[in-house]
Amino acid sequence: MTTWETRKRRKADLSRRIAEGREDAGYCRIVGCTQRTPAARGTGLSRRACRAHEDHYGRHGSYAHGSFPSKVLAPHRQAAEAWLAAHQADPSVVRGVLGVQSQYAAAGQHLPATRLAGLPPSERCRAAWARLRDAKVPPVDVLAAWLAVAATIASDPGADRHSEFQQVQAAKLLHRMASGTHRRWERSGPGGSLEATELHKYPASRGRVLRHLGEQLERVAELVAAPFLEARKYTST
Numbered sequence: 131m132t133t134w135e136t137r138k139r140r141k142a143d144l145s146r147r148i149a150e151g152r153e154d155a156g157y158c159r160i161v162g163c164t165q166r167t168p169a170a171r172g173t174g175l176s177r178r179a180c181r182a183h184e185d186h187y188g189r190h191g192s193y194a195h196g197s198f199p200s201k202v203l204a205p206h207r208q209a210a211e212a213w214l215a216a217h218q219a220d221p222s223v224v225r226g227v228l229g230v231q232s233q234y235a236a237a238g239q240h241l242p243a244t245r246l247a248g249l250p251p252s253e254r255c256r257a258a259w260a261r262l263r264d265a266k267v268p269p270v271d272v273l274a275a276w277l278a279v280a281a282t283i284a285s286d287p288g289a290d291r292h293s294e295f296q297q298v299q300a301a302k303l304l305h306r307m308a309s310g311t312h313r314r315w316e317r318s319g320p321g322g323s324l325e326a327t328e329l330h331k332y333p334a335s336r337g338r339v340l341r342h343l344g345e346q347l348e349r350v351a352e353l354v355a356a357p358f359l360e361a362r363k364y365t366s367t
C-alpha cells in the first residue's frame with residue numbers, strides 16, 4: 131500500500147471515529163457493531179473492539195475478514211509452486227530457500243505439541259519451524275505458502291490489506307502443512323484382541339505465535355513475492 135493510500139485510509143478512519151464519537155465512549159470500533167469494549171465493561175483491557183471482534187482478530191489477523199479456506203488458496207498455491215519450479219535458479223528464490231533453511235537450522239529440537247502449552251510465543255514459533263523441518267516440508271513449499279497468500283489477497287478486492295492479515299494467514303497455512311503430534315499405540319483388549327489408541331494434538335492456530343511466524347516468513351519470502359505477483363498480473367484470470 132502506498133503512503134498516500136495509507137494516509138487516506140487513516141484519515142477516513144479518523145473522521146469516521148470522530149463522527150461516531152465512539153472512541154472514548156467504550157464501544158467496539160468495528161463498523162456496525164454495537165457491543166461495548168471489555169475496557170468499558172470492566173472485563174478486560176481492550177479499548178478497540180468488543181470481545182467477539184478481538185477474538186476474531188486473534189484467530190484470523192483481521193477484525194473483519196475471515197481466514198481463507200483451503201479451496202480459495204489452492205489455485206494460487208498451485209500457481210506459486212509452478213512459478214517457483216520455473217524460477218528456482220533466480221537469485222531471489224535461491225536466497226528465499228536459504229532463508230527457510232536457516233530458520234530450520236536455528237529451530238532447535240522438536241517439541242511435541244503436548245509440551246507447548248505455557249511457552250512464550252517466540253518458543254512456540256521456533257517449535258513451528260522445527261515441526262516443518264522434521265515433517266520434511268521442502269523450503270520451496272514454505273515460500274509457496276507466502277506467495278499463495280499474497281496472490282489470494284491481491285486478487286480479493288475485499289481483503290484486509292494490513293500486513294498482519296497476510297502474516298497470520300500465511301502462518302496458518304504453515305501450521306496446516308506441518309500438523310501436530312500424533313501418537314498411536316496398541317494394547318491387548320478383551321479376548322486377546324488388539325485395541326488401538328490414538329492421540330492427536332494440534333498446536334492452537336491463533337494468537338501471537340502466528341504473528342511471529344508470519345513476520346519471520348515475510349522476512350525470508352518478501353523478495354520472492356514481488357516478481358511472482360508481477361508475473362501473476364498477466365496470467366491470472
Ligand SMILES: [Zn+2]
Nearest residue numbers: 158163180183
Ligand atoms: Zn464488535
